[in-house]
Amino acid sequence: MENIINTTNLKLLFFINSHRNSFLDEMMYQLSSTEIWIPVYLFILFTLYKVYQKKSWIFILSAIIMIILSDKISTFFKYLIKTLRPSHEIYLKSMIHLSKAGPGGLYGYVSSHASNFFSLAIFLIVLLPKKYNWLKIGFLIAAILVSYSRIYNGVHYPFDVVRGILLGSAIGFIFAILLKNNIINKVKVENI
Numbered sequence: 001m002e003n004i005i006n007t008t009n010l011k012l013l014f015f016i017n018s019h020r021n022s023f024l025d026e027m028m029y030q031l032s033s034t035e036i037w038i039p040v041y042l043f044i045l046f047t048l049y050k051v052y053q054k055k056s057w058i059f060i061l062s063a064i065i066m067i068i069l070s071d072k073i074s075t076f077f078k079y080l081i082k083t084l085r086p087s088h089e090i091y092l093k094s095m096i097h098l099s100k101a102g103p104g105g106l107y108g109y110v111s112s113h114a115s116n117f118f119s120l121a122i123f124l125i126v127l128l129p130k131k132y133n134w135l136k137i138g139f140l141i142a143a144i145l146v147s148y149s150r151i152y153n154g155v156h157y158p159f160d161v162v163r164g165i166l167l168g169s170a171i172g173f174i175f176a177i178l179l180k181n182n183i184i185n186k187v188k189v190e191n192i
Contacts, residue, residue: 012158013086016151017096028149029099031142032113040142044124047135051128058183063123066175070119070168074112077167083109087155096154104155111156114164115171117143122172127179 030036048063049056086092087103121143125136147165150156156164 009157009159013151013154014095016148016158017154020097020152024152025099028152029101031146031149032099032101032153032155040139044120044135044139047128047132051132055183059127059179062175062179063120066119066123066171067116070115070171071112073171074110074115074164074167077110078105078107078112081109082107083157083160085155086157098155099153101153101155108156109160109163110167111147111150111161111164113150114143114147114156114161115168117146118165118168119172119175120168122169123176126173126176127184 044063045060048059052059084106085104085108086096087098088106121136121140124132124139128136143165147161150161151158
């Protein structure tokens with residue numbers, strides 16, 4: 001069974017990493033960068049403030065702690081499991097194309113990008129009112145694209161990204177449910 005999983009993982013990596021062009025190369029590089037997301041994060045902070053008003057600091061602080069926790073847990077798994085990124089596998093280096101960002105850190109299990117983005121996506125999906133469905137869907141699409149970019153850029157195996165998605169989704173759901181059960185029902189929320 002492990003052979004089937006490893007073979008599938010490699011086939012998916014090669015398929016995604018080999019279907020490239022100059023437009024996608026730049027787009028996937030940018031999606032994986034931090035700077036491009038700063039305006040989006042600021043807009044999300046503004047939205048949380050607008051929705052939860054005086055209690056917004058609880059949601060904003062929780063989101064920050066959640067993303068830090070997601071990042072630390074995913075990094076913990078990287079050093080616990082010690083699965084090399086494909087970009088650091090000697091036998092794969094010549095077969096994969098790396099973005100201009102380079103090979104990334106040594107270990108890739110689980111993807112921190114996928115975990116962090118999906119923790120925030122699920123957090124928003126659970127906590128924001130229906131009138132913000134456009135933001136929820138938009139950020140979920142962004143999380144999917146960022147996760148895909150990690151494979152496209154040659155720095156993660158597909159299953160490491162999937163595990164990052166699962167980890168981040170679980171963390172985001174737990175944080176959101178705790179806030180929903182303990183705070184939202186006690187706060188007047190704008191236009192739910």
